Amino acid sequence: MAELVQLEERACPGGMKLGIITLDAPKSLHALNLDMIRAIDGALVRWQDDARIACVVLQSSTDKAFCAGGDVRSLRTAVLEQPGVVPNPQALAFFAEEYRLDYRIHTYAKPLLVWGGGIVMGGGLGLMAGARHRVVTETTRIAMPEIAIGLFPDVGGSWFLNRMPGRTGLFLGLTGAAMNAADALFVGLGDYFLRQEERATVLDALALAQWHDNDEANHQQLQRLLRSLSAPDATLPASEVRQHYDTIAALTQAPTLAEVAAAIAGYDGDAPWLQKAAHALGKGAPSSAALAWTMRQRTRHLSLAQVFQLELIVAVQCCAHPDFAEGVRALLIDKDGAPQWQPASLDTLRAAYLDEFFVAPWSTHPLADLA
Template sequence: MDQLKMGDGPILFSRRGALATATLNLPKALNALNLDMIESLSAQLDQWADDDSVAAVWIDGSGDKAFCAGGDVVALYRGSTGYEELRRGETPDYTFTTDFFSREYRLDYKIHTYKKPIVVWGGGIVMGGGIGIMAGASHRIVTETTRMAMPEITIGLFPDVGGSWFLNRMPGRTGLFLGLTGAQFNGSDALFAGMADRMLPDDRRETVLLELAGLEFFADCERNHRQVSDCLKRLQRPPAEQPQSNLRAHYDQIQQLTDHATLPAVCRAITAYDGEDKWLQKAAATLAGGSPLTPWIVWEQLKRGRHSSLAEVFRMELVLAVNLCASGHFREGVRALLIDKDRQPQWQPATLEEISGEQVERCFEAPWSGDNPLADLR
């Protein structure tokens, strides 16, 4: 079936019959999302929602290294506030970060609530903002190359893009563990955690596209959802051919490490791990070296978001994201990881115990006057 090209640039939009496709197209940047990409994809999804000739949507990433490695943190770094500005008493400028996160979360919410089937091919790296797009899709595909994580603790942010929603819905306390440690998880882990629906061979992407494009679609969205589900089930990788799930293998140990009534006790248990398991060693080291503010936010966001609606979650996370970008921690984390690349962030305060309850509470208080910019989400 011929592919009808609908444009080029950072996102490629195409049609294969009734199947509309969007390809994130910044492979050198691992398809990281910038504001233009967010706006472009959101507008195109609106058009396809109203187009009766479109029965289903496919979203993937250009190249074989990543679906999407996250958001444009360097742009957010430029629009954030550092420790020096805070010491001088300067008032943070919330304009860019409010605009960026509110548009990104609107896109994520739109995907969660989209009536037509959305299939996301999550091969390679899927982190941060990439998980935001993938988490809400009706049909989430992983492969043997999938590497997922919410590693915001390394940059003084928090697992956003709906993390308060999907981390709370993972088995046991695996969501808390992943949020605190930023641990990477593979496609089998994603299936176990409810973050993916099918695992397919990474080299079969074009075959899967052709199969989906060749389906007999109908005017009934629910019927089309079933059509897509049946097709992907037929093509999926047998369980015997799937990689081992670290989350499943370490489930009991994760439960034990997180079985404490307070956040400091949980963090002490994880960082005190002295076994020989490389995956747990890395998770412990990442938590130990990460922002001391982020664990408090993770602990509170999961507690406060446990019974929240999806719209309430995104409103809460918008407040958190804007405030954390004005806390100094985010700017210091990005500086150490991506700007100066010394990997030696100088957190202020430097320890979990030095973070006050008042400081945490302020992160949950709206930094603007008037309504939350996502007040209209229902």
């Protein structure tokens, strides 16, 4: 619903304005539905063309979460209501418009600040990753946990995971391991560390700033302001990714997915974070692991637009294959934690089956106009 996204234009000195987009669906941890996507995108388009809007802020109405992902429950229902329809119309509309919004954020000319406090998962990270100014806080918990529901790290994950240090992006995509604020700064998903309680103070400071009629000057102004308000590094939590960087490199160094998955599953150290990651991969969908691995290889030299175009093909094909509906059922509907994956293991996953996910079910790509 449009009312799940609140829009505000706050007056600033000199006749300029601050545009504020607030996700306001606290019961679902601000999970995105199609109406919310359209409301956010519509505001960004209008404000990009409004010379009075100097800076845009994207946040949520609560401290618990920025955005916990997409509304996969509704997507599952839509898929089950039209079995065998490829692409499913609702899934196509959702993913196409979500990826278009994410691409817009990556390429947005005006300063766009995303306040990534609390839970930031899946589609929430799609909103955050491409912004030029990303705040993380002591409450930030970031993850791409698609392996648990028969999807793959999408919303540009094929782009930003490939650009993380070493093979950390591969590890995070395969395991869905959670990251904190220090991790986000280390892997390039965050730019500034501020205390969650400082959000209102930051918004007030932005509203009092002397903005310019030049986007680049405003980017620099926002950067200076956020750096001046940033919390000292001493208050950052320890980075799990940085701490275990060498172990991650060792676990993911093999040339095949089967070897890497076996190495991660066989981790016998005493680090709880790595133990949890290994468990998640072991319980996750083999098809999702294969897609994460294959997308890393196929997108390595693609442009951002090409990445989103390929992700759209794979996303709608995921909805046409059984693991997505089964994963959502096991995790969010019945909550039995016992998904019956098809295939049940990487050993039984055939190349021809994986190839099905990369077949475009249309003659003209819905995102062909991305440049």
